[in-house]
Amino acid sequence: MRNDLLSRVKRIVIKVGSGVIFGQDGLDLEVIGALSRDICTLLSRGYEVVLVSSGAVATGKGDLGIVGRPPTIPLKQAAAAIGQSRLMRAWKDAFRPCGRCVAQILLTRDDLANRRRFLNARNTLMTLLEYGVVPVINENDTVVVEEIRFGDNDNLSALITSLAEADLLVILSDVDGLYDSNPKTNPAAKRFSVVERITEEIEKMAGGAGSVVGTGGMSTKIEAAKRATLYGIGTIIVDGRQAGVLPRVVEGEELGTLFLPVRQHMTARKHWISFTKTSRGKLLVDKGARRAVMEKGKSLLPSGIFAIEGKFDRGDAVRICDVDGIEFAKGIASYSKQELDRIMGRNSSEIEAILGYKYGDEVVHRDNLVVKK
Numbered sequence: 001m002r003n004d005l006l007s008r009v010k011r012i013v014i015k016v017g018s019g020v021i022f023g024q025d026g027l028d029l030e031v032i033g034a035l036s037r038d039i040c041t042l043l044s045r046g047y048e049v050v051l052v053s054s055g056a057v058a059t060g061k062g063d064l065g066i067v068g069r070p071p072t073i074p075l076k077q078a079a080a081a082i083g084q085s086r087l088m089r090a091w092k093d094a095f096r097p098c099g100r101c102v103a104q105i106l107l108t109r110d111d112l113a114n115r116r117r118f119l120n121a122r123n124t125l126m127t128l129l130e131y132g133v134v135p136v137i138n139e140n141d142t143v144v145v146e147e148i149r150f151g152d153n154d155n156l157s158a159l160i161t162s163l164a165e166a167d168l169l170v171i172l173s174d175v176d177g178l179y180d181s182n183p184k185t186n187p188a189a190k191r192f193s194v195v196e197r198i199t200e201e202i203e204k205m206a207g208g209a210g211s212v213v214g215t216g217g218m219s220t221k222i223e224a225a226k227r228a229t230l231y232g233i234g235t236i237i238v239d240g241r242q243a244g245v246l247p248r249v250v251e252g253e254e255l256g257t258l259f260l261p262v263r264q265h266m267t268a269r270k271h272w273i274s275f276t277k278t279s280r281g282k283l284l285v286d287k288g289a290r291r292a293v294m295e296k297g298k299s300l301l302p303s304g305i306f307a308i309e310g311k312f313d314r315g316d317a318v319r320i321c322d323v324d325g326i327e328f329a330k331g332i333a334s335y336s337k338q339e340l341d342r343i344m345g346r347n348s349s350e351i352e353a354i355l356g357y358k359y360g361d362e363v364v365h366r367d368n369l370v371v372k373k
């Protein structure tokens with residue numbers, strides 16, 4: 001299973017956590033050096049690599065006299081502003097001996113939620129890969145506000161897999177994959193070598209909180225794995241401090257935990273609607289509409305909508321909820337909130353008479369709609 005999956009891999013997104021590259025005395029240049037050599041080995045074997053590196057906040061916070069996590073967002077942003085250039089410098093120096101160039105890409109959720117900017121970012125990424133440059137991606141911490149934050153680089157890296165059209169996501173962590181209980185407190189904890197499907201039980205096992213330096217714990221890693229596997233990409237969570245970890249992983253050695261891709265995965269566009277685009281509103285629909293969407297694979301029509309929340313334009317993403325307000329799908333609205341206020345509950349054949357124009361019969365077309373699994 002592992003070897004079969006790995007034999008088809010060419011482009012890899014590698015996420016490196018702060019817990020891996022940041023030690024007691026700051027950035028751990030030895031680890032960064034070892035990982036860079038590993039990546040160069042992969043590149044020389046014909047793989048393409050996109051690196052997602054955390055560590056900006058951890059690297060910069062000492063200069064502000066902060067011990068532990070920065071207590072406020074402005075302090076975190078200031079720490080990132082100090083640390084990001086140092087982080088890039090460390091990667092740049094580490095890749096120099098093998099003659100590779102690195103390039104910094106800083107992103108916010110907004111950059112990827114806007115389809116045009118998403119495609120632009122993709123073009124940049126593809127050009128860098130074509131020229132053999134190693135893109136080093138991080139969240140643009142210094143400018144983000146809560147609504148446009150990825151929040152943690154685990155989730156960012158999962159979205160990058162679709163941006164980069166990658167075949168594999170490797171999350172380098174300070175734990176060697178998913179265990180049935182906490183390996184730091186329970187020596188008898190058992191590691192899962194392969195996870196076929198990320199069930200609720202698996203999600204529960206991942207528990208909460210992470211390390212002091214990074215943002216995510218195991219739970220954000222599982223979330224990321226879920227997102228990537230839904231896109232049809234295998235994900236490996238592995239201890240990033242083991243010697244030669246990356247070549248060993250791609251050669252099929254049983255390190256860490258491999259999460260298998262979902263067989264009937266989403267298209268890139270549906271994945272983007274589902275995970276990258278932020279919802280701006282809510283449509284509450286009756287039972288008939290819910291059934292049509294969920295069981296019959298139909299589009300959402302105005303007749304089934306009985307309430308609307310939020311403020312959104314045509315082209316924005318909205319949550320589609322049942323009579324109890326529980327979300328069961330998400331999609332792109334073909335009409336704005338103002339337009340929908342006038343046509344909800346009405347038959348599609350009445351739209352033109354009410355508005356004086358019509359974009360189509362559907363409020364959310366099936367092609368722009370993703371049902372929650």
Ligand code: GLU
Binds near residue numbers: 151
């Ligand atoms: N963007 C943050 C940094 O570079 C890391 C976020 C995370 O730990 O996931 O410090």
